[in-house]
Amino acid sequence: MKFNKYKTVYITVLLTCILSACSKIDDYRKEYMSNGSIIYTGKMDSVHVLSGRNRVMITGLFTSDPNIVKYRVFWNGWQDSTEASVKRTSGVDTAKIIISNLPEGQMSFEIKTYDIAGNSSIGVYETASVFGDLYQSSIVNRGIEDASMQEDGSALISWADVNSAAGVLNMEITYPDSNDVIHDTLINAKITGQTTELPAYKLGSPFSYKTAYLPAPNSIDTFSTSFQSHTVKADVTKLYLSNTGPNFQHASFDGRWGVLAAPWITNAAAMNKDGGVNGGYTSDSRWGSAGMINWETWGNTPVTDGKIYQPTNLPLPAGNYTITFHYYSEIQSNSSVYCIVAAGNSGIPSLINISSSLGYTLLYNGAPVGKTSPNLDEVRSFSFTLASPQIVSIGFLGNLVGNGNPGNYFVIEYIKLIQN
Missing domain, CATH: 2.60.40.10 (Immunoglobulins)
Structure with a gap:
């Protein structure tokens, strides 16, 4: 009897819940579906x-x-x-x-x-x-590892490697050829090991380039840097200088000593041979060359404030330059020779004013470590920068004592002007 009583109560509660749920569903239908069921269109x-x-x-x-x-x-x-x-x-x-x-x-x-x-x-x-x-302010031109003239007259650009995520798309280059025709070329970017050859390049001229970026792989727009000028490293010696060796030419000559031919200018203090008639040039041979820039002070023939220089025949464009020369020397610690670049066409400064020059280097004086002789055979380089186009003078300044054994001696095989 007790079980039937509980069963009756359970059924009553269950029916009440069902009727209540149905009532809520009816209320929802009245409120939200009074105008019919919701219709959805197909999505994109x-x-x-x-x-x-x-x-x-x-x-x-x-x-x-x-x-x-x-x-x-x-x-x-x-x-x-x-x-x-x-x-x-x-x-x-x-x-x-x-x-x-x-x-x-x-x-x-x-x-x-x-x-x-x-x-x-x-x-x-x-x-x-x-x-x-x-984003535009964050992008920069792709780096260039090197840009140099080649023996065939082309310019070769070696691009810096870039990260694949950087979004570098291409590089646009404008450059002049040897006939002064301006070329505009578009180079698709490679991530690593990329080089670009510009044929028949005009020696001594810069090129301009800009870099395009794709900010995202699916981007509908590209972003570009502004054009930037870049020089091509080149031996521009023949454009601006003459009689630069090997085999320097002389103006006067006694069989061994002489004076350099124009456009070199030799001051009186540099003429330490033949009673002040010759000096600064020798026909001595070394490295297969005959005819070199030289001072030798054996025989008590000192050089004091001796200068051998030549101005460039045209203004050098603004930019960075390197002077390179091959020399052999026996310069004692009581003497010195400098290679100097100075502004203008009026020559190179004396030692007291050497700091006014655009750049210089001291040929070694005194014996190298571990050697009993100051003999030195090497290629020496130094750099200078021009903020604006100008003529410069390039040459050698000597102060060499004549007494002593050994005396002082050096020769220059060649000198080069490199535009960086």
Whole structure:
């Protein structure tokens, strides 16, 4: 009897719950479905948001639901939106819309489709980066490891390697050829080991280049740096100097000693041979060359403030330069020889004013470590920079004592001017 009583109570409670749930469902239907069931249109498929410069392009496909007549894109937390109409065909149709005037940064978008009755699809959500001035300010021209003239008259550029994520797309180069024709060429970027050859390059002239970047793999816009000038490392000696060796030419000659031929200028203090008639040149042979710049002070023939120099025949363009020369020397610690570059065509300074020069180097004086003789055979280089185009004078300054054994002696096989 007790069991039947509990069973009756349980059934009563269960029926009450069922009736209550049905009542709630009826209330929901009255409130939300009084006008019929909710209808959703087919959503856009294969949606992509492509990044750009303060804009994006949204693409997608309509593969179903022929009743779609438009779609709408929402962004900025639904505060902004735009829409485009759709004309459906029997096949797959494509959507494409560009949204401009967007702020730089990461943005979220929602895309919905609509039929003629205003029924919408569920939203499709996508995010994309928008690029602008901040990105533009962050990009720089691709680095150049080296740019040098080649023996065939071309210029060879060796590009610095770049990270694959950097987005370097190409390099645009403008350059003059040997006939003064300006070329504009576009070089597709490789990540590593890339070189570019510019044929028939005009010696002594710079080229200009800029670098294009793709900020994202699917970006619809590229960003470019400004054009930047770059010099080509070249031996420009013959453009600006003459009689630079090997086999220097002489103006006067006694069979061994002489004076260098023009455009070299030799001051009286440099003429330490033949009673002040010759000096600064010798016919001595070394390295297969005969005819070299030289001072020798054996026989008590000192050189005090001796100068041998020549001005460039044209102004050098602004830029960086290197002087290179091959020499052999026996210069004692009581003497010195400098190679000097000075501004203007009036010569090179004396030792007391050497700091006024554009650049200089001291040929070794005194014995190298571990040697009993100061003999030195090497190629020496030094650099200087011009902020503006100008003529410069290049030469040698000597102060060499004549007494003592051994005395002082040096020879120059050649001198070169390199534009960096």
